[in-house]
Amino acid sequence: MTTQEMQAAFEEAYGRKAEKIFFSPGRVNLIGEHTDYNGGCVFPCALSFGAWLLIAKNADGVLRFRSMNMEQVYEIKIDAIAPQPNRAWCNYALGCIDIIKRRHPDAELQSGYDLLYYGNVPAGAGLSSSAAMEVVTARAFTEEMAVCDQDSLPFGYPDEKAYRTELALIGQACEHEYAGVMCGIMDQCASAQGKKDHAIYLNCDTLEFEHVPVKLDGIKVVISNTHSPHHLDSGAYNDRVRQCHTAVEQISKVKPIKFLAELSEEDWKEVESAITDPIAKKRARHVVGEVARTAAAVEALKRGEIAYFGELMTASHVSLRDDYEVTGPELDALAEAAWQVDGVLGSRMTGGGFGGCTVSLVKDEAIERFKAFVGSEYEKKTGLKADFYVAEIGDGVMRL
Ligand code: ADP
Ligand code: MG
Numbered sequence: 001m002t003t004q005e006m007q008a009a010f011e012e013a014y015g016r017k018a019e020k021i022f023f024s025p026g027r028v029n030l031i032g033e034h035t036d037y038n039g040g041c042v043f044p045c046a047l048s049f050g051a052w053l054l055i056a057k058n059a060d061g062v063l064r065f066r067s068m069n070m071e072q073v074y075e076i077k078i079d080a081i082a083p084q085p086n087r088a089w090c091n092y093a094l095g096c097i098d099i100i101k102r103r104h105p106d107a108e109l110q111s112g113y114d115l116l117y118y119g120n121v122p123a124g125a126g127l128s129s130s131a132a133m134e135v136v137t138a139r140a141f142t143e144e145m146a147v148c149d150q151d152s153l154p155f156g157y158p159d160e161k162a163y164r165t166e167l168a169l170i171g172q173a174c175e176h177e178y179a180g181v182m183c184g185i186m187d188q189c190a191s192a193q194g195k196k197d198h199a200i201y202l203n204c205d206t207l208e209f210e211h212v213p214v215k216l217d218g219i220k221v222v223i224s225n226t227h228s229p230h231h232l233d234s235g236a237y238n239d240r241v242r243q244c245h246t247a248v249e250q251i252s253k254v255k256p257i258k259f260l261a262e263l264s265e266e267d268w269k270e271v272e273s274a275i276t277d278p279i280a281k282k283r284a285r286h287v288v289g290e291v292a293r294t295a296a297a298v299e300a301l302k303r304g305e306i307a308y309f310g311e312l313m314t315a316s317h318v319s320l321r322d323d324y325e326v327t328g329p330e331l332d333a334l335a336e337a338a339w340q341v342d343g344v345l346g347s348r349m350t351g352g353g354f355g356g357c358t359v360s361l362v363k364d365e366a367i368e369r370f371k372a373f374v375g376s377e378y379e380k381k382t383g384l385k386a387d388f389y390v391a392e393i394g395d396g397v398m399r400l
Pocket of ligand 2: 128
C-alpha cells in the first residue's frame, strides 16, 4: 500500500484529499521480557511496518473515523468525546484526543476532522498495532491542537526526545482509559522513540533510554507469528505482577528493595532463601536473570558479539518457559524448532506470552530453510500455520 493509494482511499471516502499524513511503527522486543513492571530495562526496536493516519479538517464539528482495516465507521461530535462501547476500534484514537486536552488545558480542537487509518502490523500478534495507532494519533493531534508557531514543538517541549516521551505517555493513558488495557510504557515508547537500525535500551521506570546500533552483517531479525488465539489475559498478567510483589516483600525482610530489578545475580544467591513461596521464587528468578541477560545482550551487541546475543535470547525463552511460565505450546513449538535450524543464532518469544510471536536471529543463507522447517514442525505439533516476516528496523513516529 503506497501513500498515493491511501490518498485515493481518503478521497473516495471524504470527497477531497487529506491535508496531512502521519506514520508510527509497531515494535518487536529483542530481549527483556516481563522486566518492565519490575523496574528493569527492555530492548525493543521499531519496525518498518505500523499505522498511517490521513487527516483533513471539516466544518461539521465531528470526528469521522475510518480505517482501511475495519468495516465499522464512527462519527463523534467534538463536544461529546467519551469512551465508545463494544470495544470500538476508534477508542485507540479518540482517547488520545481526549488525553491531550486533559494533559494540556490550553489545547483546543479547532474544528472537526475526517480521519483515515491504515495499518500493516498484524493486529493482536503482540507487535503493538494498538500503540502504533495511539502514537500516530497523538503525533497528529498534538500538532493540530497546540497553539504554537511553525518552528517550535507543540506545548513548548524543549526537544524532540521530551516531545516524543509525551506522545508515548498520551498513548499509554489512552490504552489504560479508553481501551481498558493496563499496559506498561514499552510499546508506546518504542513507537515514538524508534530509530532506523537501532534498538532502544529503555528503563521503563525513568523513561531514560539509549539508542544502540543494530549491525547484523548477513543476519536478519525474523518474526514468526503463532496465529494462536491464546493471549496473556489480564488474569495471568495480574497473577505475575502479584507474585513478583510477594517476592519483593519476602526479600525485603533480609534486604530492603523496591523492585526485583535492583538485584544482581550475586545478590540473588544471598536472598533467594528468604522467598518461602515457591512460585514467587521462580518468578523472581526469571526477573533477576532477565535483567542481567538484557544488560549483557546490549553489551554483546555493542561489541558485535552477535552469537552471544543469540544465546542470551534463547536463554530468555527457556526462563520464560520454565520459571515465568508464560510461553505455552505454540510459542515453545516455534522456538524449539528454530533452535534446531543450522544458521539460527537464537530464538525467543516476544511480547506478553502464550500467543503472539517469536523473534529469531537467522543467517541470510538459512532464512528459507528456517521458514520451511519451523513452519512444518509447527504445523505438525499444533495444527496451525505460522507466518514469517523479515523485520526491518525503522524510525519512530513522523509526519510524512
Ligand atoms: P496488538 O498486539 O496488535 O497491539 P491489541 O489487541 O493491543 O493488539 O490491539 C489491537 C486493536 O487495535 C484492534 O482490535 C483494533 O481495535 C485496534 N487497531 C489496531 N490497528 C488498527 C487499524 N489499522 N485500524 C483500526 N483499528 C486498529
Ligand atoms: Mg496492543
